[in-house]
Amino acid sequence: MAVPESSLPVDDRKSTVGINIPGRMERLPLTGYQNKLFAVIATAWLADQVDVALLTFLLGSIIETFHLNTIQVGFLASMTYLGQLIGNVIFGTMSDLWGRQKTFQITMIIWGIASLLAATSWNVWALMVFRVLIGAGVGGEAPVAQAMVSEFVPASVRGKYIAWMEGMWAVGFVCSGAISFFLLKYANWRWVFVCVGLLALVVLIVRRHLPESPHWLYDRGRFKEAEQVMTAIEQEVEKRYGRPLPEPQQVETDVHQKVLPVTVLFQRFYIKRTFMAFGLWFFALMGFFGLTSWVAVLLNQAGMSIVKSVGFVTLITVGGIPGFLAAAALLEKIGRKATTAIFLVMSAVLAYVYGHATANITTLFLAGFGMNFFTFGMWCCLYAYTPELFPTRARSSGAGFASAFGRIGAITGPIVVGYIVNAVGHAGVFSLGAISFVIAALLVLILGPETKGEVLEKISV
Template sequence: MDPTTATGIERAEGGAPTVAARLERLPMSGYQRRVFGVIASAWLVDQIDVALLTFLLGSIVAEFGLSPAEAGQLAAMTFAGQLVGNILAGTASDRFGRKTVFQVTMVVWGLASLAAAAAWSLPVLMACRFLIGVGVGGEAPVAQAMVSEIVPASVRGKYIAIMEGFWAVGYVLSGTISFFLLPYLGWRAVFVVVGLLSLVVLAVRRAMPESPRWLAERGRHAEAEAVMAGMEAAVVRATGRPLPPVAPSVAPAPEARAVGNPIATLFAPAYRRRTVMAFGLWFFALIGFFGLNSWIAVLLKEKGFSIIGSVGFVTLINIGGIPGFATAAVLLERLGRKPTTALFLVCAAATAWVYGSATGETGLFVSGFVMQFFMFGMWSCLYAYTPELYPTRARATGAGFASAFGRIGAILGPMIVPVLVRDYGTAAAFQVGAGGFLIAALLVLTLGIETRGRVLEAVSR
C-alpha cells in the first residue's frame, strides 16, 4: 500500500517523512521568527535604498539641471536593474540555492549605493542606480521563496505580508533620513548612510540556514537532513516542548515532476493560467504604483511645496502604508489571497483617483494617507500570493519573472507620467495609476486561484 494513501503523509523512500512534511509540523517559535527577522531586516534596508530617489530626485534634478525626460530616465534605471535582478537572481536561486544568492544581492546594491554618492555625471548616477536595482530586485524573489519555504502554511501568508510591509517602514525611514540629512549634507551623504547599512545587515544574515525544501528538491538529502534536524532541535529548545506529530502533506503531481527546467515549468499546462495572471498582475499593479510614487514629490513641488516640504509631506503620507500592510497580513489569512488582493487593488484605484483630484494640504494629506494604506497593503498581497503559485524547483524563478514583468511596468510608469502631466495636468497621472490597479484586480478575480492555508506541495498539484 502507498504510505501516502494510508496516512495522508508524504513519505520518502523507506517510509521516513519528507522534509516538507516535517517542516509543516513545526509550530511557529522564536527560532523561525529569528530567521524571518534576518530576512526582513535585509528587506527593510533594501527598501530604504529603493525609495531614496522619491525623496532625492528634486535635489538631483537641481544639481544636474535635468529635464523632465532625463529625470524620468534616471528613475527608470532602478526599475531596469530590478528587472534584470529579478530574472537573474530568481533563476540562480533555484539552481544554486537561496542563501548564497541572497547574500550576493546585498553586496551588489550596497557597493552600488556607496558608488552613487560619488557620481559626477548623470550617466554615472544612472549606472549606479541600475546596479542598485539589480541587487534589490534580485533579493525580492529569493526572500519570497525563503519565507514561504520555512514558515508553516497556516501562517505563511501573514509572515510574507509582514515582510513586505517592511517596505512601508523602509519608505518612511528613507524619507526620514533624507529629511534630516538632505538640507545639511546633500543627497550624496544619504547614499553613503544607506550603503553602510547594507554592510551591517550582510554580517547578520550569514547565520541564515539554507532552505531544506530546496536542498531536498535538488537531491542533496544529507544536507537537507542536517538543516532539518538543526531546525527541529532549535524549535524544541525555543518551545520547551516535544514536536507534534508530522503534519499531512501532499506529493507533487507526476506531470509537474516531469518538467525539469524551471522556466519551462512556468508555461507547463498546470501553471500556464497562473503565470498569465501573475505576470499581468505585477505589470499593471507596478505601472500604477511607480507611475504615481516616483513623481509624487515632483508633483507636490508643482503645487507649491518646497523640495524639503514635499519630502516631509511624502514621508508623512507613507506612514499610512504601515497599518495598510498590517491589515493585509490579517486579511490574507482570514479572507484568503484572492479576495484580499483584489480588494486592496480596487481600493488603491479609488483612492488614487481621489488623491489626483484633491486640493489643499488637508485634502492632499488625508487622501494620500489612505491611498498609501491600500497601495502598500497591495504590495503585501503580491508578495504573499506569487511564490505560492509555483513548485519549489521553480518558485524563485516564477516570483522573479513575475516581478520582472512588474519592473517593465515600473519603467514605463515614470516615463509616461511626465508626458501625461505636460499634456493633461497632474490629475492624469493618478487616473492612469487607478486604471492599472483596476486591470490588475480583474486579472486576479478571473484567473487567480486560492492558496490560503494550503501546503505548498498541495498547491503545486
C-alpha cells in the same frame, strides 16, 4: 519533470525514507527560532527598500544638481526598475538552481556597493548606471526572500508572515524619507546614498546565520543535506518549545530532475497562473511607481520647497504601515484572492481622489494617507500570493519573472508620466495609476486561484 522514488537509484531511495520535509516543517510550532529567521530576512528587506525609495525623496535635489528636464527625470526614475527586472530574472533563476542562501548574500553585496558608488556620480548618466546596479541587487533579493519565508513558516501563517516582510517596504519608505529629510538640511543628496550604503555591511553580517531551505535541498536531490538542515531546525525549535514536537503528517512529494525552472512556468498546470501573475505585477507596479516616483516632484512644482515636499510625502507614507498590517490580517481571514482584489480596487479609488483633490493641505494629506494605506497593503498581497502559485523547483523563478514583468511596468510608468505631465497636467498621472490598478484587480478576480492555508506541495504538481 517528476521522478517516482521507485525509479531512483537504490542509495537515493534509501536516503529519501523518513525525510518528509513538508510534513515535518508544517508540524513545527512557531517559536523564537522561526521568528529569528524571519527577522533576519525582514530586516534585510527593510534596508533594501530604504535604498530603493531614496530617489522619490532625492529627485528634487538631483534635478537641481544636474539641471534635468522632465523626460530625463522619467528615464532616471526608471533605471532602478530596469535593474530590478534584470535582478528578478537572473537571481530568481539562480536561487532555484544554486540555492536560496548563497543568492541572498550576493544580492546584498551588489546593492550595497552600488549605493556607495551612486554617491560619486559625476553626471546623470553615471547615476543611471549605479541605480541599475542598485535595482539589480534589490530586485534579485525579492524572489529569494519570498521563497525563503514561504519555505520556513507553516501554511497557517505563511501569508501573514510574507505580508509582514513586505510591510517592511512601507517602514523602509518612511525611514528613507526621514533620513533624506534630516540629512538634506545639512548635506547634499550624495551623503544620503553613503549613509544607506553603509547599512549593507551590517545586514550582510547578520544574513550569514540563515540556513539553506530544506525544501529546496530535497527538491534538488540533496537528501543528506536536507535531512541535516531539517534536523537542526527541529532541534532548535524543540529547545525553545520546551516539550517534544508533535508527530508529522506524511506529505507525498516527488523528486524532480534538474530542469530549467522557467520551463515549469509554462507547463499546462501553471500557464494560467503564470499569465495572471505576470499581468498582475505589470499593471500594479506601473500604477504604483508611476505615482510614487513623481509625487514629491509634483508637490515641489506646485509650490512646496524640496524639504517640505519630502516631509509631506514621508508623512502620508506612514499610512502604509496600518495598510500592510490590515492586509496581513485579511490575507489569512478572507483569502489571498479577495484581499488582493480589494486592495487593488481601493488603491485605484484613492489614487483618483488624490489626483483630483483640492490644493487644501488637509484634503491632500487625508487622500494621500488613504492612498498609501491601500497601495502598500497591495504590495503585501502581491508578495504573499505570488510564491504560492508555483512549486519549489520554480518558486523563485516564478516570483522573479512575475516581478520582472512588474519592473517593466515600473519602467514604463515614470516615463509615461513624464509625457502625461507635459500633455494633460498632474491629474492625468493619478488617473493612469487608477486605471492600472483596476486592470490588475480584474486579472486576479478572473484568473487567480485561492491558496490560503494550503501546504505548498499540495497546491502544485
